[in-house]
Amino acid sequence: MKKKKWYIVFLVFMISHYTHAAKQTEAEEYNLKATFLYNFANFIEWENVLTDESFIIGIIGPSSIKAPLEEIARTKTINNKKIIIREFSRPEDVTFCNILFISEKSLYELNAILEKVPRNTLTVTEKKDYALEGACINFVIVKNKLKFETNLNAIQSAGLKASAQLLKLAIIVN
Amino acid sequence: MQMSTALIAVLFCCVIFVINDIKVFKRNNVSNKYSIAEIVGVNAVAPLIFNDQEAANKMLLNLESNPSILNAAIYNKNGNEFAVYRKVGEPSFPFMNKNARRPMFEDQIFIVNYRIFNDKEFLGTVWIRSEVTALKGIIVDYIKVAIFVLLIAIFTTVIVSYFFQKVITNPITAFVKKTKEISEKGDFSLRIPYGSRDEIGILSGEFNNMLLQIKQMETSLKEINAELEERVKLRTLELETANRELRNKSEELVRSNFELEQFAYIASHDLQEPLRTISNFVGLFKKQIVENKFDKSVPQYLNYILGATERMQALITDLLSYSRIGHQKNIQEVDCNEVMQEIIKDFDALIKTSNAKIYVDKLPVIKGHFSEMKSLFQNLLSNAIKFRNKNVEPVISITVQERNKDWLFAVKDNGIGISEAYHDKLFKIFQRLHSQKEFPGTGIGLAQCKKIVELHGGNIWVESTLNIGSTFYFNIPKNGII
Numbered sequence: 209m210k211k212k213k214w215y216i217v218f219l220v221f222m223i224s225h226y227t228h229a230a231k232q233t234e235a236e237e238y239n240l241k242a243t244f245l246y247n248f249a250n251f252i253e254w255e256n257v258l259t260d261e262s263f264i265i266g267i268i269g270p271s272s273i274k275a276p277l278e279e280i281a282r283t284k285t286i287n288n289k290k291i292i293i294r295e296f297s298r299p300e301d302v303t304f305c306n307i308l309f310i311s312e313k314s315l316y317e318l319n320a321i322l323e324k325v326p327r328n329t330l331t332v333t334e335k336k337d338y339a340l341e342g343a344c345i346n347f348v349i350v351k352n353k354l355k356f357e358t359n360l361n362a363i364q365s366a367g368l369k370a371s372a373q374l375l376k377l378a379i380i381v382n
Numbered sequence: 383m384q385m386s387t388a389l390i391a392v393l394f395c396c397v398i399f400v401i402n403d404i405k406v407f408k409r410n411n412v413s414n415k416y417s418i419a420e421i422v423g424v425n426a427v428a429p430l431i432f433n434d435q436e437a438a439n440k441m442l443l444n445l446e447s448n449p450s451i452l453n454a455a456i457y458n459k460n461g462n463e464f465a466v467y468r469k470v471g472e473p474s475f476p477f478m479n480k481n482a483r484r485p486m487f488e489d490q491i492f493i494v495n496y497r498i499f500n501d502k503e504f505l506g507t508v509w510i511r512s513e514v515t516a517l518k519g520i521i522v523d524y525i526k527v528a529i530f531v532l533l534i535a536i537f538t539t540v541i542v543s544y545f546f547q548k549v550i551t552n553p554i555t556a557f558v559k560k561t562k563e564i565s566e567k568g569d570f571s572l573r574i575p576y577g578s579r580d581e582i583g584i585l586s587g588e589f590n591n592m593l594l595q596i597k598q599m600e601t602s603l604k605e606i607n608a609e610l611e612e613r614v615k616l617r618t619l620e621l622e623t624a625n626r627e628l629r630n631k632s633e634e635l636v637r638s639n640f641e642l643e644q645f646a647y648i649a650s651h652d653l654q655e656p657l658r659t660i661s662n663f664v665g666l667f668k669k670q671i672v673e674n675k676f677d678k679s680v681p682q683y684l685n686y687i688l689g690a691t692e693r694m695q696a697l698i699t700d701l702l703s704y705s706r707i708g709h710q711k712n713i714q715e716v717d718c719n720e721v722m723q724e725i726i727k728d729f730d731a732l733i734k735t736s737n738a739k740i741y742v743d744k745l746p747v748i749k750g751h752f753s754e755m756k757s758l759f760q761n762l763l764s765n766a767i768k769f770r771n772k773n774v775e776p777v778i779s780i781t782v783q784e785r786n787k788d789w790l791f792a793v794k795d796n797g798i799g800i801s802e803a804y805h806d807k808l809f810k811i812f813q814r815l816h817s818q819k820e821f822p823g824t825g826i827g828l829a830q831c832k833k834i835v836e837l838h839g840g841n842i843w844v845e846s847t848l849n850i851g852s853t854f855y856f857n858i859p860k861n862g863i864i
Contacts, residue, residue, distance in 0.1 A: 244432065247431045250431075250500070250501075353433075354433075356432075373425065373428035374428055376437060377429060377432050
């Protein structure tokens with residue numbers, strides 16, 4: 209009986225430890241992703257850049273990126289424009305954003321979301337092969353480093369222009 | 383010599399240029415590397431932002447194409463090495479502690495850096511360490527060029543100086559040589575040869591003009607000098623003549639002074655005789671009056687006194703007329719025939735008394751003084767008549783001979799003659815060879831004749847034999863009184 213208890217305690221400990229560690233890594237990951245999103249803005253050209261009053265970053269689906277993004281939005285600007293964070297649950301709810309981050313925890317299919325996304329939106333995803341499937345940028349982890357794939361067609365169809373500097377660092381998918 | 387100066391200048395310039403070029407080269411090198419650092423930096427913005435070290439390293443690897451770059455690195459904003467590059471064979475270089483402000487030079491290796499900014503946000507630093515390549519090669523090339531330039535310069539200088547010599551230096555040297563020649567010889571008739579129509583030619587032409595003027599001045603100077611000498615000669619001559627005249631005049635003055643003294647002495651001496659006679663007889667007369675013894679000789683005394691006074695009068699008159707000779711200024715044309723006619727008329731009584739026979743030639747017209755000539759002939763004639771032999775009728779002839787420059791007169795008589803011993807004394811004033819008893823007279827006559835003849839520029843002399851007769855000669859120059 210005692211042996212089993214120890215096992216259970218050990219297991220629980222390990223799991224909680226790993227979970228904690230995992231949680232820590234996850235926080236770091238989304239910090240980085242938030243920073244990347246913020247930095248993408250410098251290398252992408254939107255059409256109405258002159259007339260827009262604020263820079264809107266949208267998140268669809270629950271995501272841990274929300275907290276770091278809000279932190280960034282509080283302290284920084286993009287092109288002297290205030291950063292506004294919006295959350296959406298359903299694709300129909302999506303209004304115009306400069307960048308729309310599609311959380312992996314989103315319940316909806318990519319195509320369903322992409323249909324409803326207005327033009328001139330930089331769609332950023334974090335699921336395998338999502339760039340291929342039509343997202344403009346897709347985060348990937350390569351050799352324990354955060355990298356991103358880009359779909360040039362998607363970017364072009366969205367009416368966006370991507371700086372060569374960015375593309376140089378990206379994994380080009382088609 | 384000028385060539386070497388020019389070449390030294392060129393060499394100096396070359397050296398300066400080379401040094402300057404090396405400096406510029408180094409500077410360019412630095413700025414070139416700085417530009418590279420800048421480009422790297424700009425391209426490193428994205429990798430730094432997205433933390434893509436792989437991309438950054440790949441970028442630095444491109445620097446391989448620039449062999450002078452030895453080391454390069456990108457450091458992030460925390461000063462940690464983000465990406466690094468080193469040339470094959472080059473050890474890694476720690477850029478960390480270097481002052482990121484100015485490029486640093488050490489020997490032939492220098493380091494530049496560029497601070498990377500994105501919108502005022504400091505992202506990191508690019509460091510590049512490179513060597514100044516091929517500097518030695520560059521220097522050698524420069525030296526090659528410099529030598530080449532120098533050679534061209536030498537060549538050009540030689541050609542140009544040869545040309546200039548021909549066109550400029552030679553004409554000038556010839557010019558100088560010629561002027562030296564002219565000034566050394568003092569010959570202003572030489573001219574400078576010239577042919578060109580440039581400034582040297584003009585100068586030569588003007589110089590020749592100047593020489594011509596100098597020559598003319600020289601000539602006129604000589605002429606003036608000659609003229610001056612002539613004038614001086616003339617003046618000297620005039621001066622000499624004046625001097626001579628002065629001397630003559632002073633001699634005359636001395637002579638005449640002497641004559642005057644003699645004159646005064648003899649006059650007073652001769653005047654004393656009659657005065658003595660007068661005083662003697664007056665004394666005797668007075669004695670007789672006082673003693674009241676009048677004697678038969680009283681009338682005789684008075685005769686003696688009268689005689690004495692007459693003699694004194696005659697003496698004084700003759701003296702006066704002697705002294706007056708030559709005071710008349712105007713020269714006349716004197717017809718001697720007229721003179722003789724007057725004299726013969728005057729002596730009419732005397733001639734008749736003495737039964738003298740007078741033969742007169744045709745006499746000329748001479749230049750002189752009428753009354754003096756009359757006195758002359760008068761004296762000679764009266765002497766001729768007076769000094770006659772006893773019991774011999776005087777025969778007197780007056781002849782004249784025309785000579786080249788004068789007239790030679792001769793008054794010949796058959797009188798008592800004069801012994802040779804007295805020929806000199808004859809014409810001296812108051813010299814009497816006979817006593818008053820024998821032949822009365824004042825003794826002035828012949829002296830007067832001499833003075834008159836000499837006044838007319840001639841001479842008087844005598845040829846005589848005792849008891850036979852005398853001939854008095856005198857000449858009167860044709861051109862008149864001097």
